[in-house]
Amino acid sequence: MNNPKTQLEDLNVIVSGQGGDGSLTVINILADVLRSSGMRAYTERDVLSRIRGGITAATLRVYNGDRQCIGSHIDLLVAFDLLAINKYAYRLNDRSIIIYDNSGGSLPDDSGVPEGARVICVPFSRCAVSNFRRDLYKNSISFAVVGRLLGLKDGDMRRSFEKRFARRGAQSLKYNLDALEVGCELAEEVGVTVNNGLYEIVSTDSKPHMLITGNEAVAFGFAVAGGRFFAGYPITPSTEIMDWLMAWLPKFGGVVRQAEDELSVINMAIGAALTGTRTMVATSGPGLSLMQEGIGQLGMAEIPLVVVDAQRSGPSTGMPTKPEQSDINQMSYGGHGDFPRIVLAPGTPEDCFYMTVEACNLAEQYQVPVIMALDQGLSQNLATIDPIELEKVVIKRGKRLDAESLEGIDVYKRYAFSEDGISAFTEPGTPGGMWLVTGNEHDEFGHVSTDPDNRVRMVQKRQSKIQSMQADLPHAVTYGIETADIGFVGVGITYGVIHEAMDILAERNIHAQYHQLRTIWPMLEETPEFTRRCRHVFVVEYNSTGQLATLIVAHGGEEAHIHSVLAYDGMPLQAEDLVQEVIELMNLRNHKRSE
Amino acid sequence: MTKTYTPSRPIWCAGCGDFGVLEALVTALEELEVPPHNRMIIAGIGCSGSLQNNLPCFGYHAPHGRVLPTATGAKLANPKLTVVGVGGDGDGYAIGAGHLVHALKRNPGVTYIVMNNGTYGLTKGQASPTSSTGYENNIEEDLEPIMLGLSIPGSTFLARGYSGQPEQLLRLTLAALRHTAAGRGMSYLEVLSPCVTYNDTYREWRTSVYDIDSDAGYDPNNRAAAFSRMAELREQKRLPLGLIFQEKRSALETLALNHDFAEPALQDITDPRLFTAYREAKQSFMK
Numbered sequence: 001m002n003n004p005k006t007q008l009e010d011l012n013v014i015v016s017g018q019g020g021d022g023s024l025t026v027i028n029i030l031a032d033v034l035r036s037s038g039m040r041a042y043t044e045r046d047v048l049s050r051i052r053g054g055i056t057a058a059t060l061r062v063y064n065g066d067r068q069c070i071g072s073h074i075d076l077l078v079a080f081d082l083l084a085i086n087k088y089a090y091r092l093n094d095r096s097i098i099i100y101d102n103s104g105g106s107l108p109d110d111s112g113v114p115e116g117a118r119v120i121c122v123p124f125s126r127c128a129v130s131n132f133r134r135d136l137y138k139n140s141i142s143f144a145v146v147g148r149l150l151g152l153k154d155g156d157m158r159r160s161f162e163k164r165f166a167r168r169g170a171q172s173l174k175y176n177l178d179a180l181e182v183g184c185e186l187a188e189e190v191g192v193t194v195n196n197g198l199y200e201i202v203s204t205d206s207k208p209h210m211l212i213t214g215n216e217a218v219a220f221g222f223a224v225a226g227g228r229f230f231a232g233y234p235i236t237p238s239t240e241i242m243d244w245l246m247a248w249l250p251k252f253g254g255v256v257r258q259a260e261d262e263l264s265v266i267n268m269a270i271g272a273a274l275t276g277t278r279t280m281v282a283t284s285g286p287g288l289s290l291m292q293e294g295i296g297q298l299g300m301a302e303i304p305l306v307v308v309d310a311q312r313s314g315p316s317t318g319m320p321t322k323p324e325q326s327d328i329n330q331m332s333y334g335g336h337g338d339f340p341r342i343v344l345a346p347g348t349p350e351d352c353f354y355m356t357v358e359a360c361n362l363a364e365q366y367q368v369p370v371i372m373a374l375d376q377g378l379s380q381n382l383a384t385i386d387p388i389e390l391e392k393v394v395i396k397r398g399k400r401l402d403a404e405s406l407e408g409i410d411v412y413k414r415y416a417f418s419e420d421g422i423s424a425f426t427e428p429g430t431p432g433g434m435w436l437v438t439g440n441e442h443d444e445f446g447h448v449s450t451d452p453d454n455r456v457r458m459v460q461k462r463q464s465k466i467q468s469m470q471a472d473l474p475h476a477v478t479y480g481i482e483t484a485d486i487g488f489v490g491v492g493i494t495y496g497v498i499h500e501a502m503d504i505l506a507e508r509n510i511h512a513q514y515h516q517l518r519t520i521w522p523m524l525e526e527t528p529e530f531t532r533r534c535r536h537v538f539v540v541e542y543n544s545t546g547q548l549a550t551l552i553v554a555h556g557g558e559e560a561h562i563h564s565v566l567a568y569d570g571m572p573l574q575a576e577d578l579v580q581e582v583i584e585l586m587n588l589r590n591h592k593r594s595e
Numbered sequence: 596m597t598k599t600y601t602p603s604r605p606i607w608c609a610g611c612g613d614f615g616v617l618e619a620l621v622t623a624l625e626e627l628e629v630p631p632h633n634r635m636i637i638a639g640i641g642c643s644g645s646l647q648n649n650l651p652c653f654g655y656h657a658p659h660g661r662v663l664p665t666a667t668g669a670k671l672a673n674p675k676l677t678v679v680g681v682g683g684d685g686d687g688y689a690i691g692a693g694h695l696v697h698a699l700k701r702n703p704g705v706t707y708i709v710m711n712n713g714t715y716g717l718t719k720g721q722a723s724p725t726s727s728t729g730y731e732n733n734i735e736e737d738l739e740p741i742m743l744g745l746s747i748p749g750s751t752f753l754a755r756g757y758s759g760q761p762e763q764l765l766r767l768t769l770a771a772l773r774h775t776a777a778g779r780g781m782s783y784l785e786v787l788s789p790c791v792t793y794n795d796t797y798r799e800w801r802t803s804v805y806d807i808d809s810d811a812g813y814d815p816n817n818r819a820a821a822f823s824r825m826a827e828l829r830e831q832k833r834l835p836l837g838l839i840f841q842e843k844r845s846a847l848e849t850l851a852l853n854h855d856f857a858e859p860a861l862q863d864i865t866d867p868r869l870f871t872a873y874r875e876a877k878q879s880f881m882k
Contacts, residue, residue, distance in 0.1 A: 163882075208881055209881070210877070210880040210881050211880060211881075212880045216880070220876060220877070220880075223873065223876065224873050225864075226864025226865065228672070228859035228860075228862060228864065229668065229671065229672050229859055231668065248876055250852075250853040251853070251872055251875075251876075252856075252869060252872050252873070253853055253855070253856025253857065253859065253862050254853075254859055255671050255672070255851050255852055255853075255859055257667075257668075257671065257851065259664065259697070260693055260694070260696075260697040261693065263660075263661065263664070263693075263694075264661075264664040264693075264694055264697065265664075267657065267658070267661040267664035267665045267668065267694075268664045268665065268667055268668035268671075269668060270657075270661075270665055270668065271637070271664065271665035271666060271667060271668025271669035271670075271671075271672065272668040272669065272671065272672035272859070272860075273668075274635075274653075274655055274665070274668075274669055275635075275669050275672040275673040275676070275859075275860040276673075276860050277672040277673070277859045277860045278864060279668075279672075293658050294658065294661075296658075297657075297658050301655075387877070387881065388877060390870055390873050390874065390877065395864060395865050406597045407597065409597050410597065410598060411597065411598045411599070412597050412598070412599045413599070413600075414600075427673075427860060428632070428633075428635045428653035428669075428673065428676055428860075429632060429633055429673060429675060429676060429860075429861075430632055431630070431632045432596055432597035432599065432632070433597070433599070433632065433653075434599045434600065434631055434632060434651055434652060434653055434654075435599065435600065435653060435654070436600055436647065436648060436654045436655075436656070437653075437654070437655045437656070438654075438655070438656035439656055439657070439658055440656060445599070445600035445601075446600060446654070447600060447603060447648065448645070448648070448656075
């Protein structure tokens, strides 16, 4: 019997089990094969900071159109154990399909699966062990059932396996292909045949897309911006930046070193930056704490460097694999003493790419540290984006003097006072361009100085760069209805859920606008202005104290208009959460009016 | 010629051992014809951390203890520079000890000169990692940095000089710079450099130093024998001076860089030909 097929428009799939079950692999292959069919994809992971064990999940959303988040309810749940069903049952509804690994026994009545939902029981684990003696292959077996349900052709599934597993060696590929075969047979047994898939995959968009994470986009952006030195220390969720650059940067003539700690990382980077090389480091909150000493040095000694902070749940070791945006204060205020800095916040992988280029330019143009605020979600979630346009990349290196240009100058001073606060840099190796660069207060030549007049002028020189850079700082992008009195503000992973919440609200005839700020520090006037313009501003952020909202208020934002929406439980927000916040406020307002 | 900063006069106390180190370094750089614009001198925090101000060079004053990572980054980015790290025992053996271990392990092409005076002079005489037991109520054993260096299999040049013996110090400084210039990696030169104000060890060191260079039976190419001899001399309360260990191996930058390209600092990053390589990377996200 053939089911009536619906066109695949928007589908949310979760694969969940214990760590090491391979949930992420299933989702990543699925994302790749579906985007090859022209669909857009977005994935999210819910994992623990360990390699085996503990409940983990990977989520995929496939859709036609533009979504940068996971939907609120789950259409298809692949559960390798009962815990997975218990955990995600609340997001299922009567149209959901559950594929349950019943190797450990049949599904109990009180599993929480809603009435009407379709449950397909398949003993993946038992099959994996009996065919391959290893539980490990159950994810590849399950892929066949999922793929067929979604309407993938067996040949396409095989090709996606070849692409994924070939690099792990011939044997791994063979076993996984065999597992896929076993999965197809199992699918037949439970009535999921080649012909009765639920969906027809028809793309409305024939353009090719890139499938990329925020971390990869930052790494790629750095390389294309001319970045040639990167130092890192492994730390979740930033490590993929170092991994990508280790594989690719040498191909462009660059070099990557893994150091002994983040103190070494930032000082190696300083050493490279001092030679005039474009340099970047990447870390997460705990690493950024160690780097604060170096960041202060960058500010005082006027050394350009891009520092990426892929934020995770803190404080201390916190929850390393969980999203948070609780380093906003640390990025904006960290370190001792006063010095200028820039803190940028991209919202999508595409934004990550272009903003990294801007960050590299700003660092060198203004000779300041530029910190890029990512978060676990933006860093690690895989998304389809429009192909990056390499031709759009413009490299600006700021004031530099080479041997030839030095010849026309009588006296060269590394820290010469200037109108815009920026003094020309010379690369070591340049005859006549010698300098002294120091973290001590210094005079124009770089000689240590405690002279009070010099001190005041030097502090002012450095601070004046904040004024000079205003025109070059990335502006916010505002989406939605410009006259709407409901506004959203958010950075990083909040981008997708805010967009989706606005769509849902629009369906209910509630209109809103979204101010996606992209420069956190120095805060541009446009952001506090937005909070004055909108009657109700929902500042959505992943921390418990409203760090972003506080910063906006400190810069003249309208406190009375701001409603903080805070998430710090380690779970990604869903659009419905935001919709509820708005509805509650509207009800409250209507209630007040009727009184 | 463009005028730039004028090297300042040292701020050290009269009689400070650091004068000897400065003298040896300047003489050696001149003898090896390293022009000022190719010298990158990276200094730590402490009395010795002002040495770069006293000669024409590209001079950098790092945060406390961070000389070696900085020097490593600079050398990797531009191997054409003569990169010299200088600092004291507090900078290198206390706050920067972790970096010393890993720098020796990595073997970057930098010369690292530690002016060891066994005290924190700039903060007025607290015990340092190399202070003797009993100095300023020090109840800990002192650190033996040369033995530490020997214990790291990646180390390729270890030497100790003494400011009180300028001829040998110059010879060792030249040997250190030559080892690194020959592409063999890190040369680590510890210099016993007395602090006349807080730990005047001239008298003590004059009798306790032991010149291993003139020890005919000593082989500086044998790590195990070197280690054993160092332990022996320590037991005899002698301080060995001279070339203690040397090994021929490739420097970090030789191994780490893609030599199809110019040095990272010297590349034209706006070269449009790079776009072919970037397109390949872009394709990897599209297939």
